[in-house]
Amino acid sequence: MNMKFNKCIECPKNYPYFDGNRCTVCPKDTLWNETSKECQHCKGGQKLINNVCQCPAGTFWDDNNCITCFVPKYFDKTKKQCVFCDNKMIYDPINNKCVDCPATRPLFDGKECTTCPPSKFFN
Secondary structure, rough: OOOOOOOOOOOOOOEEEEOOOOOEEEOEEEEEEEOOOEEEEEOOEEEOOEEEEEEOOOOOOOOOOOOOOOOOOOEEEEOOEEEOOOOOEEEEEEEEEEEEOOOOOOOOOOOOEEEOOOOOOOO
């Protein structure tokens, strides 16, 4: 009597998804989840970029969704939300921090640093 025993074999890492016929890559716009062992779509507005789910440029991940912060708010990475700078400060995206208005535009109008209107001066 010749008995053949079959066993389950895991697909190789470079072709992790079994489509019913063969091991292959995940379908377009999905990513292999090693924990759940299935192909999944990115969530919360994220896009598959270089095989990683990421928020599109100019948006930020708040643990649930990609969000956009509009001036004068900025994304606080610790709080994971859009926040305002302290009073009379403006967000400096180059240095990624809130700064005082420069001497050339010392007044903060609630949106941006500005100068005094014509015939007035800053004191």
